[in-house]
Amino acid sequence: MYQYTEFDKDFVRKRSEQFRDQLERWQSGKISEEEFRPLRLQNGWYVQRYAPMLRVAVPYGEISALQLRTLAVIAKEYDDPEAEVYHNALKTQGAMGTTYLPTHYAHFTTRTNVQFNWIPLSRAADVMDLLASAHLHGIQTSGNCIRNTTTDALAGVAVDEIVDPRPYAEILRQWTTLHPEFAFLPRKFKIAISGAQEDRAATGWHDVGLHLIKNDAGEVGFKVFVGGGMGRTPMVGVAIREFLPWNQIMNYIEAIVRVYNEHGRRDNKYKARIKILVKSEGQQYIDDVEEEYRQIVEVDGGPHTVPDAELARVKACFVDPDLSHYPALSGAAASQLLADQAAADAQFARWLKRNVRPHRNPALRAVTLSFKRVGQAPGDASAEQLFALADLVEQFSAGEARITHDQNVVLPWVHASQLQDLWLRAQQLGLASTNVDLLTDMIACPGGDFCALANARSLPIAAAITERYQDLDELDDIGDIDLHISGCINSCGHHHSGHIGILGVDKDGKEWYQITVGGADGADLSGPAQAGKVIGPSFSAAEVPDVIEAVLSTYRDLREGQERFIDTARRVGVAPFKEAGASARHPVAEDATEEATS
Template sequence: MYRYNEFDKAFVASRAAQFRDQLERWQSGKLSEEAFRPLRLQNGWYVQRHAPMLRVAVPYGELSSAQLRVLARVARDYDAPETDVYARALAAQRALGTTRLPTHHAHFTTRTNVQFNWIPLAKAADVMDLLASVDMHGIQTSGNCIRNISCDERAGVAPDEIADPRPFAEIMRQWTTLHPEFAFLPRKFKIAITGAAEDRAATGWHDVGLRLVRDAHGELGFRVAVGGGMGRTPMTAVVLREFLPWQQIMNYIEAVVRVYNQFGRRDNKYKARIKILVKAEGQRFVDEVEEEFRQIVDIDGGPHTIPHAELERVSAHFMVPDAAAVERAIAPAAARELEAAAHAQPLLRRWLERNVAAHRHASMRIVTLSFKRLLQAPGDASAEQLERVADLAERFSAGEARVSHTQNVVLPWVHVNDLLPLWQAACALQLASANVHLLTDMIACPGGDFCALANARSLPIAESIAERYQDLDELDDIGEIDLHISGCINSCGHHHSGHIGILGVDKDGAEWYQITLGGADGSARGGEARPGKVIGPSFAAHEVTDAVDAVLTCYLALREPCGEGAGEGSCDRRETFVETVRRVGLEPFKAAADAVRAHAEQAARAEQTT
């Protein structure tokens, strides 16, 4: 992991001190609410539906055990609302039929940040000081700037990786932090980087998506795509360069951002993202970027060219954290014990198949701890869970954990000899659900339970679906499927990229939900990034789970025994849900879902008649 140097530490500490002064001036009335708002946003402090929300940056998803323990302390000691605030929130939720608003929790986001929903602003400066003690902050987690840069959660350890993207992400983090050119963009700006063959970072859905590639001569560079994004107008990024030498990547991003700064719309926030500019200008946008890049390199001398020495310096922070552990031989006795236990315990066998992935070192594995279970919102982690995950990271993963795009936590340095004791420990914490990439491993935003922008609640829908599909045999039979839920069109739950997407919409003050099918985020499960398509009118909240059930029942009836990539002359892989949708089209699924709506309407009419 990258360790902050003295400059980094001093910068974060001074920023925390600056925020304390700003907060105290606001509290005393010397700073107006209007003046304070952009200052708190620049440090990750929002005001949501019921209380402030803090977003903490987790660059490229990496967390040390020490940082996890501080996040646990923030959750335990500060994520507790004032009594009257919480009472009003509960009263509002009772009116909607639920009273479950967990406190003392952190929430993992789809862009690998960590959020807290109940910290009073009066305690905000104390929290920032505490975060700064372990090199954490909320800088550039909000506002019209370049946001936290995200990566593949398996960066540096995946066997399909061409090169480790984390050193580049760290160099870019340092470069973009408080860069004057990037401080007041037309709208927020998000970058994702991957170095793997499989796009686990959803790069196609970002303002700038970067993929490390090698040219015909074996030289390392980037495939640069620009203009991806969700929201009201979902678009996937357009490739501007199939190959750009890695040394030039920051000069090229500077060219992209300069063109965006000059021509991006500032009169309408819904049309201010770079995707709108890319779509509207087409080739002209590409030409402008190329000309700007030429001037930066040829006239200005390429001031942001990355020297080999700098890449080597930063890369040194990302070496194998515990060489002795990697070199430890796989013990025959441990292997036999694991095999015997897996034979005797089906849950362990499923966990090894679902939650354990191959590693670039033969003796190591990548293990996903699932934060998807009943009575806990997707991505939520209690203070106790955070502390125990810190323990697991220290005991089994060289003190390192990763937040994943799918709102889980990954341990990237687990030795094969330790898989059985790790599973046992994860079971004790209820973090060993063998559901990774299955239906209940869903993505969901906090929705209307917390967010002031949401049209509808996401979490009750997620809970209803999870409760319906608890049988692991049934989940395995359905197979790999991405279910994504957003509470509003801002798409924080990434519903556009779900094989099944659910979007909360407002209809005459009531909560309704659109269902989309066939989306993909770029991973192997769905192929190239693309938005899903809506299947008919929206559904009432109580109809959604039945509609999803009807869609899946339709899939099971239509799927073919052999999916794409099945071995020649064999049927060793069934057709997946998204493959079936793309083969047969939307109509059968739309008809199945419409039947649910029709049945509900008929039942409602019968009840009114009675």
Template sequence: MYRYTEFDKAFVRSRAAQFRDQLERWQDGRLSEDEFRPLRLQNGWYVQRHAPMLRVAVPYGELSSAQLRVLARIARDFDDPDPEVYHAASVAQGKLGTERLPTHCAHFTTRTNVQFNWIPLDKSADVMDLLATVDMHGIQTSGNCIRNISCDERAGAAPDEIADPRPFAEIMRQWTTLHPEFAFLPRKFKIAISGAHEDRAATAWHDVGLQLVRDANGELGFRICAGGGMGRTPVIGTLMREFLPWRHIMNYIEAIVRVYNRYGRRDNKYKARIKILIKAEGQRYIDDVNEEFRQIVEHDGAPHLISQAELDRVSALFVPPALHIREAAFDNAELDAYAAAHPLFARWLQRNVALHKDPALRIVTLSFKRLLQSPGDATADQLDIVADLADRFSAGEARVTHTQNVVLPWVRSSELFALWQAARDAGFASANVQLLTDMIACPGGDFCALASARSLPIAEAIAERYQDLDELDDIGEIDLHISGCINSCGHHHSGHIGILGVDKDGREWYQITLGGSDGSAASGAPQPGKVIGPSFSAAEVPEVIEAILTAYRDTREGRERFIETVRRVGLDPFKAAANAARLNDEVTA
């Protein structure tokens, strides 16, 4: 993983010191609330429904064991919920009480950041100092700027990788951090990069999505899309360039952002994202970007051209672990024997273990989807355990995933059984990756001030209903995504089944969408799901999901995946099943 230089370390420490000064000036009245708000937001500090929320940047999802332990310490020592505040607010909103209150907990987001929901602002500078000791911060995790750049969690390890995207992401991170032209955009701006044949970074759903490719001559470059996004208007990114030589990628991104900065709306935040501009302007936007790029290259001398020396320099900072040295091929007979003797281990090998570019290694997913724990949540003790597992089995490195799990990217095949035993004992060995209970969910109305409805009780009710692994295996691979509001932090638009919480006259209701895709191999081409009829009450949602899955099992051909069946037969059978479930629920009531 990337090793910070002394310049990086000094920069992060100075930023933490600057924030402490800003906090102290706000506390003693030298900065007003309006003056302090943008300063705290620029460092990842929000004020949410019950308390402040900190978003910590995790570039390309990589975490060292030392960083995991500091995150655990922050959860344990600083993230301390106030049950009375939470319960009073929940009761006032007609929501659940303290039975849902997570204690000393971090949360993994769909953009591979880490959030804390209960750190008091008067402790915030202490937390930033602690993060800086392990080269972490909250810079540009908020605000109308270029946010944390995300990658495939298997970057540098996947056998289908064309080129490692992390050095490019790091060069862009250094370039965009505190860049004045990128600091006050019309709206927030997100970039994702995939370096593999399979897009595991959902690039088409980002403001800029980059796919590393090779042309007919074998030259490396980028396929560039722009204008993807979810929210009120789900849009798949528009193709800008089929191929751009890698050296010019920052010049081209500058052209994209300059045109957006020039013409993007600032009078209406709901119409300020780049997706709205590109949707409105179409080819004219593409032409303007290409002309801007031509001028940057020809008139300005391509100021952001990446040299081979610079790429080599940054690539060398992604120090491959000692485990990456090839060893003699592991005798699979021993692994087969363990699998034959332990059926749960065999399931885990099938669902949670992926091939590695080094035949002696494997990529292992630790499932953070367990009953009575919200998707993506990790307690302080669990973070410490993951740090221990990373040290013991993965050269001290873990990765946060787009699906709110954790990956160990450097596991020896010969140690898979030992890892499974340790993960099982810690509660991370559920063999449910890519199955129904491996769902994505945002914190929703239990925490978020923007949410229209709760997402966590819905996730819990569905998970509780589907605990039988045989049934989950029979249903097969399926993406279930839940958002508590139209901002789509739970990525409901890209779920094979999407659930969106909405508010109707102060009551929580839920829209169901079907047929969405994030662009992964299992999902096919990226596309937003389509709403199937009127919204449902919270009590109806589990019944509706069960009815939809029953319709799928009755309609599928062979081992056809859910998304394949939906695309083959259309939405009508599922609409009928959902409406029948509503009627049955009304009759029962």
């Protein structure tokens, strides 16, 4: 994984010291709340429905055992919803009902960051010092800037990888951090990079999506997409460059952002994302970017052209672990070992099928530990689980893990001979659920239990569906399916890209849920990224599990052979699922639903 340089370490330490000074000046009244707000946001500190929320950056999802232990300490010692400071806020829950209160937890997000929901601002500087001691921070996790660049959780180990995207993501991270031209954009700005045949980074749904490719001459470059995003107007990015030489990527992104910075809407935050500009201007936007790029390269001399030596320097910071202590094992021998173990234990065989992926080193495997189970919100991890996870990462994955877009954790360096031992340990910790890519491996935002923007609660819906679908044979029969849940139109749960999406909406202070079918994030070689289509009027919370069951029953009736849900939905269209949703409506809710969607 990336080895932090002395410059990295010193930069993060100084940023932490700076934040402590800012916090103390705010506490003493030397700066106002209005003045302090952008300073805390620039360090990842929000104020949510009941308490502050800290978002910690995990660039491209790569995290060490040491960093996991640091997060565990923060969860254990600082994240406490029962603290007296929050007692009065939690007395009155309002329309949201009883708040979900996990004690001493962290939360993995779809952008591979980590969030804490109950840390008092009075302790914020101590937390930032602790993060800095492990080379962690909150920079680029908030505000109208270029956010944390994301990529494939299997980067560097995937068998279908064309080019390892991590060095390019790191170059962009270093360049965009605190770049003055990128600090005050019309709206937040997100970049994702994929370097494999399968787009596991959901690049189509980002402001800028980058596909690393090779041309016929074997030269490395990027296919560049711009204008993706969710929210009120979901749009999939459009290709504006089929091949850009890799060393021009910063010059080209500067052109993209300059045109956006100049022409993007600032009068309406709902129309301020770059997707709106790309949609409204069409070819003119592309022409403007190309002209700006020409000016940067031909007139300014291409100041951000990446030298070969710089790429080599950054690549050298990504050090593969020393695996010499593992027994020598050929690919054939590794496969045979696992086949024999699977034949002797059906549960282990199921886990191998669902949670274990092939590796570029045939003696190794990449393992997904599932953070989706009954009684725990998707992506949540307790302090105890984080400590135990750090131990697993250290013992079985050479000290490195990856937080995934799906709110799970991948161990990318597991030797085949240790898979069974890892499985047994993960079982004891409740992290061996064999539901990866199945219905209960859902994405869900924190929703109304935490977020001040949410219209409805996401977590009770996720819990109800998870509890209903606990039969693993039934889940296997339903097959691979993406269920995504958002508590509001901001789409932090990526409901638009779910094969089934659930969106919380509000009407007169009451929670309702809109269901979509047929969305996709693009991580599928058989079809593009696309937004799901609404299957009817909104449903009450009590109706949602029945609607999901009706939709899945319709799919099982209509599928051909082993056809997956998304393929059936593409083939038959949305009409049968609309009928299924209508049939699942509770009679007592019909009149209320009509009112809620009028």
